[in-house]
Amino acid sequence: MTGFDLARLLAERGDERYDLHARHLNHQLPRMLHTIGFDKVYDRAEGAYFWDRDGRDYLDMLAGFGVMGLGRHHPVVRQALHDVLDAGLADLTRFDCQPLPGLLAEKLLGHAPHLDRVFFGNSGTEAVETALKFARYATGRPRIVYCTHAFHGLTTGSLSVNGEDGFRDGFAPLLPDTAIELGDLAALEREVRRGDVAGFVVEPIQGKGVHPTPPGFLRAAQELLHRHKALLIADEVQTGLGRTGDFFAYQHEEGVEPDLVCVAKALSGGYVPVGATLGKDWIFKKVYSSMDRVLVHSASFGANAQAMAAGLAVLTVMEDEETVAHARHTGDLLRSRLAALVDRYELLHDVRGRGLMIGIEFGRPKSLGLRSRWTMLQAARKGLFAQMVVVPLLQRHRILTQVSGDHLEVIKLIPPLIIGEREVDRFVEAFTAVMDDAHGGGGLMWDFGRTLVKQALQTH
Structure with a gap:
């Protein structure tokens, strides 16, 4: 038999999964899983469950670190991916304008009517990197303020605003930055008064420890930042798309309208890597200020057809199923x-x-x-x-x-x-x-x- 046969490959070599990881990937992962007894073999998954080879069901209260917002293998999202592959689109030509990115941007912005434009990347950390770059360019300032214990990603820019030393150790030097305690408005004011702060990046609910921002903090921070010509960046990578009972978590507080919003994880239903940075018109127009700068910030796989189709399907399902x-x-x-x-x-x-x-x-x-x-x-x-x-x-x-x-x-x-x-x-x-x-x-x-x-x- 010639050609690639996925089912046969998995049948023949699937049992090697832990050995393959130990030899060729992160060798500490299988070691850790074995130590705590998490070295299970899951054969299939659907909705909020997976099953092992003995047919026992496991309830998933982790959702793949939040990417499986609609559960695994939602039929509508799955069908959308089949459809977009079958359509044979001229995807990623890079010198045309496909309809799907525009349609997904339009649908996303409908949930944040004070924002105007979207940049599509491939992950949450890319969404944050985009926001940091755009904030620095739009304001002409170098420094970003973030919160202790924050998590915004692990690439160098987002790592610079990561509030956990364990992730940062050994990777310095990073971007100029300053950490404040979540909710400490006086500390934020001290920093922005120095005149070199481009923006303040914050999770409306911190993922590490699940700590919501204190009531009124986001609104007060926004007013303070705008008074000093700095930007409010809401990292909604984990909290967005309905996770907290509003479409975006910042919407729990009246009057909060961030200048930039980072989205990822659940946007594709867990099928395709995707990230998005939503922002105000003037910020995008500063970054993309001339035809010479049309590719000044871009991503090779950004806005690919599979990710866009999955995103459109996810948002449609969320509306239909409330x-x-x-x-x-x-x-x-x-x-x-x-x-x-x-x-x-x-x-x-x-x-x-x-x-x-x-x-x-x-x-x-x-x-x-x-x-x-x-x-x-x-x-x-x-x-x-x-x-x-x-x-x-x-x-x-x-x-x-x-x-x-x-x-x-x-x-x-x-x-x-x-x-x-x-x-x-x-x-x-x-x-x-x-x-x-x-x-x-x-x-x-x-x-x-x-x-x-x-x-x-x-x-x-």
Whole structure:
């Protein structure tokens, strides 16, 4: 048999997946997955579930770090990709104007009527890079202000405004930048008064730890920035497209109209890499100020037909299925059910977030027995208890979640926006069982804690 046969290739070599990664890709990934028992073999996926080869279902509360907003393999998005491939379009000629990018830009801008133009790239970090470049060029200033604990991507520009040292270490020098605490308006004012700030980039809800901006902060920051001729950049890569119960998270606060908005992740339904930077007309016209500058900022695969078709299909599905309202309703239900457990479990300290972006924070217990175990974990490495919760959720209850950041005792839930009451019930029941086990001194869970402590001490 000649030619490429994908089904045959996967049948013959699919079982080598972990060995192939260990040999040819990031060798620490399979090692980490094996250590925590996450080295599963998933055969197929649909909606908010995947299945292993024994036919057991797993509830996905991670959505591929947020890209699977509509769940996996939504039939409308899938069909759109088949259709665009079958159309045989003259894609990426680079010297014409195809209709799909214009149509997707038009549809996106309909959700941010104060903005006028869109640049399409291939990822969230590219969307942020675009915003940083445009802000610096449009204002003629070099410096960007960002927040501690922020995450805006891992390429050099976006890394410069990344608030976690673990990501930045060893990659300096980076762009001129200044970090402030989220919500510290006085610190922001001190920086912009120096006259060299191009913009302030902020997540309306920080992904690391799931921390919403304080009420009124975005509006006040916007007024302050504009008074000093600087720009407000909203990073909606994770919070956008309905995740928080509004189309964009900045829309929860009245009167907030960012100058630049970064979008990615869920825009293509998880099928095709895509990113978008929405902005005001005058900013784009400054960057693209003449025909000589028509390609001054561009991307080889930007605005490709598959990404644009997927994006159009995703936005259409969201309108037809009222996804944003559904995410708001389901998120309120899940958050209230979890918040009701805070008084019941001394290790559970807080439940916060908006829509289907929820943070569950653990903290130091009061009772002596639990406190000694907690102290043991904290001495080895902060964040181990949250990992101890994530593991049994997968191992015993077949629910995939994540710890919300390095050294954080927070679990983040960012499930597909299509989950409903059945999935809420399943998660809350499983989480309650894990909490009962932890507070009852459940041997298996704390035994695993000791394993994590050993691993943490070996990596120091």
